Each structure stands twice: as C-alpha cells, then as structure tokens.
Amino acid sequence: MERPDIPDFFINPKGGKDFDPDKFLSKYKMLIIAVVVIFFVLPNLIILVGAGQRGVVFNRITGMEKRVLNGGAQFIIPFIQDPTIYNVREISYIFSDKPERSKRGAFIMGGAINTLTSDGQNISVEVTVRARPSFEDLWWLHQNLGNDTYENYVEKIITPVVRSIVREVIAGYTVSAIYSEDRRVVADHISKNLDDVLAKYKIVLTEFLLDEVNFSDAFQNAIEEKQKARIELDTKDNIIIEEMNKKDAVITKAQGEAEAINLRVNSLTANPSFVKYRRAQILGKRTKMIFSNGSL
Numbered sequence: 001m002e003r004p005d006i007p008d009f010f011i012n013p014k015g016g017k018d019f020d021p022d023k024f025l026s027k028y029k030m031l032i033i034a035v036v037v038i039f040f041v042l043p044n045l046i047i048l049v050g051a052g053q054r055g056v057v058f059n060r061i062t063g064m065e066k067r068v069l070n071g072g073a074q075f076i077i078p079f080i081q082d083p084t085i086y087n088v089r090e091i092s093y094i095f096s097d098k099p100e101r102s103k104r105g106a107f108i109m110g111g112a113i114n115t116l117t118s119d120g121q122n123i124s125v126e127v128t129v130r131a132r133p134s135f136e137d138l139w140w141l142h143q144n145l146g147n148d149t150y151e152n153y154v155e156k157i158i159t160p161v162v163r164s165i166v167r168e169v170i171a172g173y174t175v176s177a178i179y180s181e182d183r184r185v186v187a188d189h190i191s192k193n194l195d196d197v198l199a200k201y202k203i204v205l206t207e208f209l210l211d212e213v214n215f216s217d218a219f220q221n222a223i224e225e226k227q228k229a230r231i232e233l234d235t236k237d238n239i240i241i242e243e244m245n246k247k248d249a250v251i252t253k254a255q256g257e258a259e260a261i262n263l264r265v266n267s268l269t270a271n272p273s274f275v276k277y278r279r280a281q282i283l284g285k286r287t288k289m290i291f292s293n294g295s296l
C-alpha cells in the first residue's frame with residue numbers, strides 16, 4: 001500500500017525530513033501508555049476519605065465487601081470496586097413544634113410526639129435523639145438500606161422508631177407519674193428501649209433527652225387548682241400552728257408563775273423568821289419589832 005503524502009509540518013515541525021512517526025511511537029510507546037494510565041486510571045485508583053467520613057465498597061464481581069474504608073487515601077481497583085463515602089458524624093434529631101430549637105448540625109424531624117398515658121390523658125412530648133451509624137457495620141447499612149446519604153436513610157429509621165418507642169413507653173405511665181418526679185424514670189425507660197431497637201439497624205444511640213412534656217389544658221387547670229388548694233390549706237395549717245404556739249406560750253408562762261409562787265410559799269413556810277423580817281420592812285420604823293421564836 002502506497003504511503004500518503006504528509007505535509008512537512010506534521011512530519012517534522014522544524015521542517016526537517018528526519019522525523020519518523022513510527023519510530024517515535026515505537027520509542028515512546030511505554031511513556032505514552034503510562035501518561036494515558038495516569039490520566040484516566042489514577043483518579044479512579046485512589047480515593048480520599050475525609051475527617052468524619054467512612055467509605056464502603058461494592059465489588060462488581062463478588063458483591064458487597066464487608067469492610068469499611070477509614071479516613072485518608074484508600075486504594076481501589078478501578079471499574080471493579082465501586083466506593084461510596086458517607087458522613088458518619090453524630091447528628092441530633094429534634095422532635096418539636098418549635099423551629100427555633102433547631103441548632104447547627106441538627107435536624108428537625110417533624111413535630112412533637114402526641115400520645116396517650118395509661119389513664120387516657122393526651123400529652124405532647126418533645127425529645128432530642130443523638131445518634132450515629134455503627135462504623136464497622138456501615139457496609140450493612142449500605143447493603144440493606146440503599147445507597148442514599150446517611151442522613152436520608154437513617155431518617156427513615158429514626159423517625160418511626162422514636163415515635164413508636166415514645167408512645168409505647170408513655171402508655172405505661174399515668175399522667176401524674178409523668179408530671180411528677182418519675183419523669184427521669186420515664187426518660188431512662190425510653191432511652192433503654194430505643195437503644196435496643198436502633199442497635200438492630202446498626203445505629204448507635206449516643207444520647208436521649210426528654211426535653212419537654214406538654215399537658216392538656218384540662219389537666220393543667222386541675223394541677224393549678226390543686227396547687228391553689230394546697231397553698232390555702234398550708235396557710236390555714238400555719239395559722240392553726242401559730243395559735244397553738246401562742247396558747248402553749250401562755251400555758252407555759254402560767255405554769256412558770258405558778259411554780260414560782262409555790263417556791264415562795266415553800267420558802268416562807270420553811271423560814272418563819274423571814275416572814276417577820278419582811279413584815280418589819282413593810283411596816284417601817286414606826287413599829288417596834290420584837291423578834292422572838294413567837295409572834296410579833
């Protein structure tokens with residue numbers, strides 16, 4: 001086959017006749033291949049896992065790999081291993097009707113949780129749940145819950161689970177128990193049940209807070225009336241106690257005076273000469289006093 005004429009510019013930019021493309025390709029073939037590999041393959045050979053992140057790998061030949069990529073540079077096999085990077089930082093999920101409670105890095109998950117107590121009272125509960133995925137089980141989450149972002153698919157779990165557990169636990173307590181000092185017990189009960197259920201989905205519960213419990217107007221009014229009645233009763237009790245204290249003081253004073261009189265009488269009876277002396281003091285100098293063992 002006859003070789004086509006190629007303009008001198010493309011054969012040798014310097015205008016010479018000595019440049020041979022075949023020789024050039026033969027000589028620098030490995031270098032050209034290396035450049036192509038670096039340009040197209042290297043970006044897919046190394047991935048960077050940042051701070052607060054973890055990665056999982058799906059192998060197109062063997063399936064989901066049961067390992068997790070930690071932070072830093074990680075090597076993968078291009079076109080065979082497909083990595084996915086997840087944000088695994090702890091996130092706060094707030095169940096509240098107050099948007100102002102949202103903080104940076106937290107998610108408002110709908111409104112407060114409306115539920116019933118064991119005695120049929122309606123209450124509204126606001127809670128905060130802090131959670132993160134189990135680092136070593138991140139591959140399980142990816143395999144079983146899809147390859148959405150962590151925040152998206154965990155919300156699918158946390159929202160229904162938290163609402164269900166809160167309602168289930170609250171239903172075991174009376175409204176009075178929740179209103180009183182037993183609220184800490186209720187919060188611990190919810191936290192324990194929630195931790196057990198989330199663990200089944202490879203999610204770690206780091207903290208549960210029972211932020212606020214809002215009662216019905218009828219119950220709130222009943223509590224206020226009860227407190228008013230208690231204050232009035234305490235006031236009456238204080239008045240009664242004060243009067244009894246006054247009465248006791250008068251009795252004590254009278255008993256003291258009576259004892260003093262008895263002591264004087266006993267002293268006079270035991271010392272008749274003292275009576276004569278006091279009588280002389282009262283009558284004065286006008287009366288001549290003769291002291292003897294007899295009378296004046």
